[in-house]
Amino acid sequence: MNDFSVLVGGIAGDGINEAGLTVGRLFNQLGYSIYMYYDYPSLVRGGHNFVIVRASDRKIGVQKDHVDAVLALNQDTVNIHKFRLKDDALVIYDQGKVKLEGLKQITLPLPIEKILKEEGGIPVMRNTCIIGGLCKSLGIDWSVLEQVLKKHIPKKLEENLRTARRGYDAAQKHVEIKRLDQPSLPVLTGNHAIGLGLIKAGLNAYVAYPMTPSSSLLEFMASLAEEFGLKVIHPESEIAVMLMALGFAYAGVKTAVGTSGGGFCLMTEGLSLAGQAELPVVIMMGQRTGPSTGLPTYTAQSDLHFILNAGQGEFPRFVVSPGDANDAYYWSGVAMNMAWKYQVPAFILADKTVCEGLYSLDVDSNGELNEETPPLWNGNGKYDRYKYTDTGVSPLAFPPMKDQVIKADSYAHDEYGITTEDPKITKDLVDKRKLKGISMSKDLDTYETVKVYGEGKTALLCWGSNKGVCIESAEKFEMKAIQVLVLSPFPSKKLKEALKSVERKICVECNSTGQLARLLMQYGIHTDDKILKYDGRPFSLDDLEAELGKVTA
């Protein structure tokens, strides 16, 4: 079995995330599938940051508790993560900062300070040095590391190469990491995948206010703005964010916004406006531990019902929860297409784990993604922005349209877009919106809104980031894993189909009240057990397997 995990630990400022990326890229060059969990507290310097990079010959979406190598940039890393060391693990450490005692594992001290001084390196290059040591220890050829560094180090490349080489030379091979005959895929975070999927589907503007774990999507979009002609705006508040997105939509610009729970709270009035005025908008909501400020840099799945019900009044919405970067790429594009096809708000309901975790991306894994053109007005007669049709969807037009008037209205309105309080028109408007929801539902029948993995009389039901851990542990316990991708419109028929031969249903979620289980109840599906984790951390493979062991005992 080709499954290798590396933990890198240090303080914030040590470049731990980058280090993890580099390790991931190394294994990627050798044909491995990558997953990385990044753990960091809410501070900029100090504290304890660590990553667990897992490389496997199969596709993975979860980390294991125990690791094959620890790269320790400080003492905390060894102290805190000692329990993770497998018997045959390797510990490579900065001998100037770490004292090891009584470890039976193989250890490799590196005189990093001395090396940096001699090679003209700066402190953040400590991790490059230690990765050099890792490479030699794992029998990875220097040329692989050299190639990765040359491609990805933005500045001081020469110093980094020298520092890495010193670390490499100081080590000796302990194990040989086999090169696999599999392609090297793009390795990126869920946020990156979301950005690319949105652009593929025709996004032209991105508006956001920084908030973990969505901020890196804002940063990514801003970096692509020039190349893709995007209007990327960081305005004064999330209220402005949402209202700008709606202004853009009114004028025909495909726009997405990104935020987390607290920021989304501020967007809810605008969301209701989107519902009433039928303005398309895509909202990337990256869940984190709440309530309120909670744990800003940790994960949760506790906003499902908030997202499903936010905004006063009733109106259809699209909600998809991607389970990894593959889902994030494809379904972000679908969200954009759905938003414009049905003129509804479309949510990409992610969480910190997916947003900031590292995954191997296979762009074609969910099928082809294309930008769809929304139904546009044919130019005949007088334009009515809210014309009744047999699908509930009114053809779109954007100013300037000669001799025509395009009115968006937050009040209940007639077909032309003039405010009304008439009871019949009010009801017709509601029915129109309901009809849109039904049309969207029918459309989604042709998509894999529910995904089934494996076979078994017991089913693990999950949504979002628990996809990887459920698929893998279900295999071990001979269970079926069912991932509910689309939460609204709810794929009741497809889910019931998937549950046909299932005798026991277990919901696996990162919240304390079983929100998916509760949603299933609304559709008459009763869950037998709930496995819930709500300490801000995602399930590790070991966590879920232990719980499944208890539940099946």
Add this chain to the structure above:
Amino acid sequence: MSPKDIATYAKNQWCPGCANFGILNAMKSLLKEMSGVGYPLENIVVVSGIGQHAKIADYLNVNSFYSIHGRTLPAATAIKLANPELRVICFSGDGDSLAEGLDHLIFAAKRNIDLTVVLHDNRVYGLTTGQYTPTSPLGFKGKSTPNGSEEYPMNPLEIMLASGASYIARAYPGRMEHFKRLLKDAIIHKGFSFVDVLQVCVTYNNLYDFYNKRIYEVKDNDPRSFDEALKIIRSWDYNSDAPVAIGKFYEKDLPRFDEMFPGYKPHKVEREAGLKRALENFI
């Protein structure tokens, strides 16, 4: 109603004698006048908030975005950025943009986005039947402050000047010719223009008499002088008894937010190539 009619079929709900009629009529006349000289009707977008003022979106037969309370400016900003050929006019109120939406008003001025704000400043919440607003005087007896408000009003023009607004004026529909000229000038100004309209609410805060006795048109001022503008702006504090100046107080030519965005929009082929490159960079 034909697309060329400037008025819609919507039944007007304003009280007889409301100064909103003055604003509406001035706009109808201006829009007709300007449609032949670089402001075609199809390029006009009216954005309004929530309040009696906002109903103008229902009454003018032009493109409109009838927004939510306090949120005209972010929507209007994006509409202008989407297509700089559009001429965006925000109609707002003292409750709408000085209370609920003050943040956005300040930022719109700060960004110098090319649009015009026509503030229906009647110094009362008309739609919700008579509460005090940020420009109501100290001691204003309204439904939420029956014993008299305990707050001094703010001076919206002073706030706009401090926020970097590139065009600041105050107007009074009671002087219709002056009013129309000022509105036109504000719309033509390239950049963020703010017009505080002393719009009288006959039902809840009838200040016709007060204004008619104190209003005077400012002439011969240098609108490029910040200090002069500040002096005029501070000459009446929305609270004390003083002459009330109307006219253009400040105008400057500054870089605009809408100029900062690329007009470039890649074709599908270029986008596909860009995505391929982006993916390659992640390997």
